[in-house]
Amino acid sequence: DTEVTQTPKHLVMGMTNKKSLKCEQHMGHRAMYWYKQKAKKPPELMFVYSYEKLSINESVPSRFSPECPNSSLLNLHLHALQPEDSALYLCASSQDSTGDYGYTFGSGTRLTVV
Amino acid sequence: GESVGLHLPTLSVQEGDNSIINCAYSNSASDYFIWYKQESGKGPQFIIDIRSNMDKRQGQRVTVLLNKTVKHLSLQIAATQPGDSAVYFCAEAYLYNFNKFYFGSGTKLNVKP
Numbered sequence: 372d373t374e375v376t377q378t379p380k381h382l383v384m385g386m387t388n389k390k391s392l393k394c395e396q397h398m399g400h401r402a403m404y405w406y407k408q409k410a411k412k413p414p415e416l417m418f419v420y421s422y423e424k425l426s427i428n429e430s431v432p433s434r435f436s437p438e439c440p441n442s443s444l445l446n447l448h449l450h451a452l453q454p455e456d457s458a459l460y461l462c463a464s465s466q467d468s469t470g471d472y473g474y475t476f477g478s479g480t481r482l483t484v485v
Numbered sequence: 486g487e488s489v490g491l492h493l494p495t496l497s498v499q500e501g502d503n504s505i506i507n508c509a510y511s512n513s514a515s516d517y518f519i520w521y522k523q524e525s526g527k528g529p530q531f532i533i534d535i536r537s538n539m540d541k542r543q544g545q546r547v548t549v550l551l552n553k554t555v556k557h558l559s560l561q562i563a564a565t566q567p568g569d570s571a572v573y574f575c576a577e578a579y580l581y582n583f584n585k586f587y588f589g590s591g592t593k594l595n596v597k598p
Contacts, residue, residue: 411591476521476530477528
């Protein structure tokens with residue numbers, strides 16, 4: 372298995388809702404990442420987990436809460452989002468924290484906040 | 486790299502021609518670079534990488550050139566095919582902090598049949 376699987380593919384949520392994005396990989400990668408991508412813009416790093424511990428938080432608002440239950444799973448919990456948080460949320464993984472050989476990205480979750 | 490707002494630079498080429506996509510990176514301390522291809526509705530896909538101790542690396546139909554003096558990276562695609570149509574991003578990272586990649590603003594490649 373050489374894929375990163377993200378669910379759901381699409382999500383529409385209200386500003387008072389609580390939802391979660393899920394990411395899974397079975398490549399034995401020990402680093403996992405959340406990126407946010409707005410239309411026609413490059414991906415922007417949000418969080419990095421290395422060996423299941425949060426190693427980087429790029430000053431992301433607390434309405435986004437990451438979780439890494441085990442080395443294969445990465446979640447992003449969403450609460451009280453704003454319409455400007457609508458974007459494509461990408462999960463990625465790499466072999467280890469050096470990121471060597473680049474990331475493997477999932478296809479993303481298209482999030483719309485109404 | 487800086488965002489270019491709502492308009493991506495676009496490169497249009499004829500099928501079969503060679504394509505050259507350029508990227509100016511920002512951090513002179515960066516020493517690992519990757520090119521990604523992103524098709525509509527999909528996540529970025531790894532194409533080729535290069536370390537700063539190299540100035541050229543070749544893959545299948547693709548070549549990456551690195552000019553550290555002017556902080557410039559290019560991706561050459563030989564015999565461009567319609568399936569190459571996508572947005573291409575370069576990404577840079579700093580040694581010992583590889584898990585923090587920064588993406589350039591992207592170039593849209595449009596291949597005309």
